Each structure stands twice: as structure tokens, then as C-alpha cells.
Amino acid sequence: MERLLALWVEPLSEERPDGSTLRDYLRVLDVLGALCPFVEPIRLGLCTLPIRGPSRFFGGDEAVFAAVRQSVCDVLGLEVFLGVAEGLFCAELAARQEVVLSVGQTTAFRRSQPLAALGHKELATTGRRLGLYTVGDFADLKSASVAERFSATVRVLHRVARGELAELPGQRDTRLAARLRSARGEDVVGDEQVGFFGQRSAGDDRAQAAAHRVRHRLGPEGVLVARLRGGRVPEDRASLAPWGSPSREVRDDAPWPGRLVGPSPITSLHQPVALDLRDEHGEPVRMGARGSLSATPTSLVLLRGSRRGIVWFAGPWPLVERWWASGRRRAHLQVLLDSGEAMLLSAEGGRWWLVGIYD
Amino acid sequence: MTGSGYSYEHMFAFSTSRPRLSDDLVATLRPVTLAKSRMVPLSEPWASLTPGGGLRRGSTVVVHAQPGLGGLSVALSLLSEASDKGHWSAVVGVDDPGVVAMSDLGVDLRRVLFVPRPRGAWAEAAADLLDGVDLLIVRPPSRCAHGAARKLMDRVRERGTVLIALTEPAAPWPLPVDLSFHLTSSRWIMSSRLDARYVTLLVGGRGEAARRGEHVVMVPDRQGRAVAQ
Numbered sequence: 001m002e003r004l005l006a007l008w009v010e011p012l013s014e015e016r017p018d019g020s021t022l023r024d025y026l027r028v029l030d031v032l033g034a035l036c037p038f039v040e041p042i043r044l045g046l047c048t049l050p051i052r053g054p055s056r057f058f059g060g061d062e063a064v065f066a067a068v069r070q071s072v073c074d075v076l077g078l079e080v081f082l083g084v085a086e087g088l089f090c091a092e093l094a095a096r097q098e099v100v101l102s103v104g105q106t107t108a109f110r111r112s113q114p115l116a117a118l119g120h121k122e123l124a125t126t127g128r129r130l131g132l133y134t135v136g137d138f139a140d141l142k143s144a145s146v147a148e149r150f151s152a153t154v155r156v157l158h159r160v161a162r163g164e165l166a167e168l169p170g171q172r173d174t175r176l177a178a179r180l181r182s183a184r185g186e187d188v189v190g191d192e193q194v195g196f197f198g199q200r201s202a203g204d205d206r207a208q209a210a211a212h213r214v215r216h217r218l219g220p221e222g223v224l225v226a227r228l229r230g231g232r233v234p235e236d237r238a239s240l241a242p243w244g245s246p247s248r249e250v251r252d253d254a255p256w257p258g259r260l261v262g263p264s265p266i267t268s269l270h271q272p273v274a275l276d277l278r279d280e281h282g283e284p285v286r287m288g289a290r291g292s293l294s295a296t297p298t299s300l301v302l303l304r305g306s307r308r309g310i311v312w313f314a315g316p317w318p319l320v321e322r323w324w325a326s327g328r329r330r331a332h333l334q335v336l337l338d339s340g341e342a343m344l345l346s347a348e349g350g351r352w353w354l355v356g357i358y359d
Numbered sequence: 360m361t362g363s364g365y366s367y368e369h370m371f372a373f374s375t376s377r378p379r380l381s382d383d384l385v386a387t388l389r390p391v392t393l394a395k396s397r398m399v400p401l402s403e404p405w406a407s408l409t410p411g412g413g414l415r416r417g418s419t420v421v422v423h424a425q426p427g428l429g430g431l432s433v434a435l436s437l438l439s440e441a442s443d444k445g446h447w448s449a450v451v452g453v454d455d456p457g458v459v460a461m462s463d464l465g466v467d468l469r470r471v472l473f474v475p476r477p478r479g480a481w482a483e484a485a486a487d488l489l490d491g492v493d494l495l496i497v498r499p500p501s502r503c504a505h506g507a508a509r510k511l512m513d514r515v516r517e518r519g520t521v522l523i524a525l526t527e528p529a530a531p532w533p534l535p536v537d538l539s540f541h542l543t544s545s546r547w548i549m550s551s552r553l554d555a556r557y558v559t560l561l562v563g564g565r566g567e568a569a570r571r572g573e574h575v576v577m578v579p580d581r582q583g584r585a586v587a588q
Contacts, residue, residue, distance in 0.1 A: 203493075207447040210491020211472050214484050218477060222484070226458035226468040240458065240473060262552050263579035266432045268457035314552045334553050340545060341427030342553055356457060358553065358579075359431035 001086040001166050003103065005051040005061075006042075006095035007032070007068065008081040013045025022183050024076055029180070031071040035064075037242055038220055041180060043173035048091055051084055053221050061100060085109060087166035093117055107163060111136025118157045119168060123150070135161045211243050220244075240270070260317065260332060265344045265356025272346065272353035276301040277310075287331050287347040291318035300335060300343075302354075309338035316347065399493050399521050402440035402465060404576050404587035408562050409538060414494070416519035419512050421532045424525075424542035429558040432464070432578045433540060434496050434525045436585040439465035441494050446470065448494035451477055451485050453525075463583025482507045489520050496523045502530035509534060538564035543573070555580045557588065 009028060015021045025044055032039040032047070036054045041047050054064045065082050072080045083094025086106040093113060094101060101109055113135045116124040123138075132138050139161040146158045159165045211223045223243040277285040279295035286294045293316060301307045315333040332355075333345045344356035398413030406412040414420060414437070422437075424430025431453065438448045443465065449472040450456060456473055472492065477484040477500075485497050495515075503524070512534065515522040526532045541561040548554045559575050578585035 203445065203447055207470070207472065207491040210449070210488045213487040213491075214472075214474055217480060217483060217487060218474065222474060222477070224473040224475060226456070226461070226471065226473065228458065228462060228468065240456070240475075243472060262554060262581060263556075263583040264457055264460040264463060266435060266457045266460040266579075267453075267455050268459065270455045312549060314549065336547055336549070336553070337427075339427065340425075340547075342547055342556075357427060358556070359427050359429065 001106070001163075003051050003084060003086050004048040004088065004091040005054075005064065005068070005082060005084050006046065006048045006088075006091035007072070008083070008092065008095040009045050009072065009076075009078055010081070011045075011078055013043075015044060022179060024078075026180060026183055027075050028072055031075050032068065035067055035071065041176050042088065042092075042171065043176055046092060046095070048088060050220070065100075087163070088171060089160055089165075089167050092171065110161070110163060111139060118161065119170075120154065120157055123154055123157065139163075215243060263358065265342075265358045267357040267359050269355050269357075272355045274303055275345070275352050275354050276303075277345070277352050286350075287316060287318075291316065291331060293333075297333075297335065300337065300345075310335045311338050312336040397519075399446060400440045400444055401437065402443075402585075404574075404585060405437055406440075407587065408540075408574055414521040414523075415537065416493075416521060417516040418537035419515060419522040419524065419534075421524050421526055421536045421539040422542070423531065423539060424527065426527050428542055428545045429556060429578060430525055430527070430542055431498075432460070432556075432585070433542065433558065433560070433576075434523055435461050435466060436464045436578055437523055438471065438494055438496070439467075439585075442467040442470045446493040447472070447491065448496065449474065449488040449492045450496045451488065452481050452498035452500055453496070460579065460583055463579065464585060482511060485511060485522075486514060489514055489518050492520065494521050494523065496525060498525040499530065503533055505533045508532060512536075535565055538562075 007028070009025075012021055012025050012028070021044055025041070029039055029041055029047060032049065036049045038053070039047055039049045051061060051064065054067075055061050058064045058067055061084065068082065069080055072078060081095045081098055082100075083091060083096070083098055084100045085091045085094040086101070086103075090101070090106050090110050093099075094109070099109065111134060114124075115127045115132055115135060115138055117135060118124075118138075127133070127138060132141075138158065141158065143155075143158065143162075147155055150158075153169070156165065156169055160168055214223045221242050224240040225243050227239045227241060277297040278299045278301060279285050280298045283295065285297045288294055297310050297313055299307055299309050313333055313335045316331040317333075318329070318331040329348065331347045333347065333352075334342065335345060336342045342358040343354060344358070346353045346355045397416050398411055399416060400406075400413045401409060420437070422430050422434040424433070435450070435453075435456070438450075438461075442448055447470045451474045453473070454475050456475065458468055461471070462468055472488065474481075474484050474488070481497065481500060482503075485495060488495055489511075497511075503526075508524075511522065524532050524536070539562070541563065543559045543561055545556055545558045547556050555577050556579060557575055558578055559573060561573055562571055564571075575588040576585060577588055580586050
């Protein structure tokens with residue numbers, strides 16, 4: 001079962017008469033959609049996303065939690081309960097209790113829950129009389145004896161208790177997707193990129209089918225498609241998104257003063273690699289406050305330890321973006337190594353990063 | 360092309376009970392296959408370096424280069440004309456494709472699928488994609504086993520796709536191929552920044568004579584394109 005991050009936003013779980021609940025819930029989905037393309041609306045107040053991809057992207061579960069909390073707080077000013085577990089049933093419980101379970105802990109967690117967690121009052125009452133207090137106690141009953149004594153609904157709950165089913169019947173609001181669509185004022189046709197490709201040919205269909213097979217084999221982030229958007233440097237302009245994720249057609253015709261000119265690196269690192277620049281004495285080369293280098297770089301040291309000679313460099317080209325807000329300062333530098341390889345480096349946060357290779 | 364999937368004679372070889380058709384009728388029924396439709400188009404400078412000015416469907420091409428010297432630019436540049444003409448392509452095993460540079464090379468990104476990290480399953484992913492795309496670039500993560508290469512090339516031949524394998528000296532392609540570009544050297548031109556790069560390639564291959572020998576291509580030029588020298 002997939003490890004899911006569940007978000008529980010209590011104030012959005014009760015529908016207010018003015019219809020604002022649905023709108024607010026939509027805004028939560030939209031802001032999360034910017035973090036991860038696989039956000040799944042479950043029912044009002046609850047949604048999930050697979051944690052594995054975002055966690056790798058943001059650099060750990062904690063970083064994802066921080067980003068999610070921040071985003072929800074930014075749009076609605078609401079507090080959100082987060083939890084991680086395998087399968088929807090446990091993920092929701094984890095969120096309500098604010099628990100993060102690592103791989104393999106879900107079973108124990110599920111078994112320790114009170115029987116009432118299965119959301120069936122009669123079962124909880126009957127169970128208490130039979131001396132069954134937890135989901136685990138109930139799970140230990142033989143399927144045959146459950147089938148003998150209880151209704152079909154309870155048999156399904158028994159399978160959930162045993163971990164054979166990932167979610168409770170009725171845990172998901174089946175009409176929610178349609179309501180969200182009409183609230184957005186759109187009718188989305190599936191999730192494949194129909195709008196993205198415009199008219200489809202037989203070749204397009206074949207390619208889609210092939211992409212499907214690979215996604216099935218490698219998981220949702222196995223197949224990516226590229227999109228370009230506005231930006232000054234290649235690593236900002238490029239975006240690779242999982243194939244099949246909702247696409248927003250982004251036009252890239254705005255002028256970007258200060259855009260890096262000349263060829264762009266054919267390898268653009270998704271996660272920049274930290275490195276050191278050294279001068280001829282082996283001293284670190286830093287970016288000065290006025291946008292100049294502290295010394296002439298003569299070698300580059302990757303943190304893995306390999307050292308490469310620099311025969312030529314150009315820049316730095318400082319880039320101060322949105323200085324009125326956060327104030328992200330970066331500077332770019334091109335270097336040519338003695339091996340003939342050319343690289344694009346970026347200085348940010350007091351460090352040098354490898355952001356591109358001109359292979 | 361043994362056991363050719365294209366040969367109509369071969370397809371009907373077993374249906375002996377079929378009544379014999381008149382030769383006139385056969386002549387009109389037989390599809391007229393233009394040489395062009397058996398080619399995936401290439402833009403310049405590549406078209407003039409290859410026999411027929413394109414990549415023959417079912418063939419395997421190797422782009423062989425020391426990492427970092429331009430092999431990736433050359434390989435991805437081969438997609439430009441085809442993607443522009445509506446052909447789909449896929450790129451398997453290229454970790455962090457620089458899509459801005461690809462777009463500058465003239466590649467229509469709307470028809471490119473990327474499988475950056477197939478982990479252990481690159482050959483399987485490549486096989487999955489063969490049915491769906493016209494051009495398939497693979498960069499095997501390590502030395503490609505003889506058997507895997509054989510299987511992939513057979514499948515490529517059967518499907519009429521073009522396989523472009525991007526290899527490096529530490530892990531060469533284990534089998535002879537139809538067309539090969541060996542990058543022998545590369546040289547950057549600099550001003551106040553990196554401007555352009557001359558890449559020297561040795562064109563080779565078997566069968567129809569390509570324009571064998573050494574050629575110099577500028578990739579990227581100042582606008583990020585590939586141009587002949």
C-alpha cells in the first residue's frame with residue numbers, strides 16, 4: 001500500500017450554508033497542486049497525496065510538511081492536521097492524531113486503534129460485549145466466524161481491519177469530483193493531456209499508450225513531459241512534470257530582463273549539486289557583496305572529493321529577484337574545465353552549486 | 360532484415376489456400392511505399408551526413424562520446440526535425456534533460472516523453488516505449504549487455520522505430536550498428552561567456568555508405584542550434 005500524506009482541515013469538514021466550504025476546499029487543492037500533481041480530494045476537509053515523490057523533491061518528509069502547512073496557512077489562515085500512513089483508512093486516522101508512520105509501522109498502528117475507528121456503532125457496541133476493544137482484536141477473528149455472525153458491511157470492515165482493504169466504504173465522497181468540477185466552472189475530460197496536445201492523431205494515441213505502460217511500470221513519476229515557462233536562467237525556465245498531470249499552458253513570451261544569454265546547458269540539474277571553488281592557493285572562492293569574486297577560481301571540488309582544474313570562467317552574473325519580497329540572491333558563473341567540459345554554476349546561500357552541464 | 364515484418368510475401372506465405380490473384384490486381388493492391396516514409400527526417404547538418412538524409416526506420420544509431428563533450432547535444436539534436444514533423448520521441452536514462460537547450464536545438468517538446476531514471480528497468484522501459492514512438496534515445500546506465508542490446512535492436516527492427524544509443528568509452532554499445540557518430544574532439548569558442556562549440560565527429564556505420572569520415576559541426580551555436588561548418 002502506498003504511503004499517503006493525509007491533510008485534515010477540520011473547519012472545512014462541515015459544509016456551511018453559503019457554499020464557501022467547497023470554495024475554500026478548492027483553494028486548498030489548488031495550492032497543494034502546486035506542490036504535488038497527485039493531490040486527491042477525498043471528501044470535504046480531507047485530501048491525500050503520495051508522500052514519496054514530494055519527499056524526495058523537497059528533501060524529506062519534514063520539508064513537505066512545512067511546505068504544506070505554510071501553503072494552507074497562506075491561503076486560508078487555517079491550521080491543518082497532517083499524518084502519514086499506508087492506505088487511506090490509516091492515513092486519515094494518522095492525520096487526525098497527527099502521527100507520521102514510517103514504512104512498516106502502519107499495521108501496528110491500525111491494530112492499536114479503538115474498534116470505533118471503523119465507524120460502525122453497532123459493531124463497536126457488540127465488540128465491547130465480546131471483549132473486542134481494538135481494531136486488532138477484531139482483525140484476529142476468523143473471517144469465517146465474522147461471516148457467520150455479521151452483515152456484509154461488517155465483513156468489509158473486517159477486511160479493512162486486517163489490512164486487506166485500504167479504505168473504509170464511504171470514506172470517500174463519490175460525488176465530490178463532479179462538485180469540484182462544476183465549482184471550477186469547467187468540465188475536465190479525463191486527466192490525459194487532451195487540451196495539451198490539441199488535435200490528436202493516431203501517433204499521439206500510440207505515444208499515450210506507451211507512456212501509460214511505462215508509468216505503470218515505473219510509477220507516477222516515471223514518465224515526464226517538458227514545459228517551458230518564463231524565467232531568467234535555464235533552471236527556472238524548464239519544468240518537467242509527470243506525464244498525465246494537469247497541465248497549465250504557460251506562455252513564454254514575456255521579456256525577462258537580465259536573462260542569461262547564449263546557449264543553455266543541455267543537462268539542467270533538477271537538484272543542484274553543492275561544490276567548492278578554490279583559488280590557486282587552495283583557498284575557497286566566494287561571491288563578494290558587490291557581485292564580484294573574492295579570487296580567481298582555478299579548481300572546482302565536488303563534495304565527493306574529486307578535484308578538477310578550471311581553465312577559463314565567465315561571470316559572475318548576479319541576479320537579484322523579488323528583492324522587495326524574500327530577496328533571493330543568486331549569481332551565475334560559467335566554467336570550462338581542463339577536461340573540456342563546460343558547466344554552469346550558481347552561487348546561492350553562501351555556496352556554489354552545479355546547476356548545468358553543457359554536454 | 361531477416362524475418363522481415365514488412366514483407367507482404369512473408370505475411371501471406373502460409374495462406375496457401377488463398378486463390379491466386381491476377382498480377383494486375385496484385386500490382387494495384389500492393390501498397391506503394393515511398394522510400395521517404397521509411398525514413399525519420401533529420402534537419403541539417405545531420406541530413407547531409409546520413410544516407411538518404413534521414414534515419415532509416417528499424418535502424419540503430421550510436422552516438423559515442425566522452426561524457427561532457429557534446430554527445431548529449433548531438434543525440435538530442437537528432438530529434439528536432441522529426442518532432443517538428445509530428446513524430447514522437449522518447450528519451451530514456453538522461454537524468455536531467457535541459458529542456459531549454461533542447462527547445463533551442465529545435466526540438467518540439469510537446470512530442471517528447473522523458474524517462475529520466477528508469478533505474479534497473481531501462482531496457483524494459485525502452486521496450487515499452489518502442490511501440491509508441493518513432494525515435495528512441497537511450498543512455499544505458501552502465502555497459503549494456505550483449506543480449507539486451509540484441510533484443511532491443513531486434514525489436515526496433517520489427518517495429519520500425521529508430522534507436523539512438525548514447526554511449527561513452529567506458530561502456531560502448533556491444534554490437535555493430537547501422538550508423539554511428541563518434542565524437543573525437545570538441546572545442547569551445549568563448550567571448551565574455553561561452554558562445555559556441557565545434558564538435559568533430561567521425562561518421563561510420565555498415566551497409567549503405569554514409570558520408571563516412573570526419574565532419575565538424577557547431578553545436579550549440581550562439582543561438583543554441585546545431586549548424587554545419
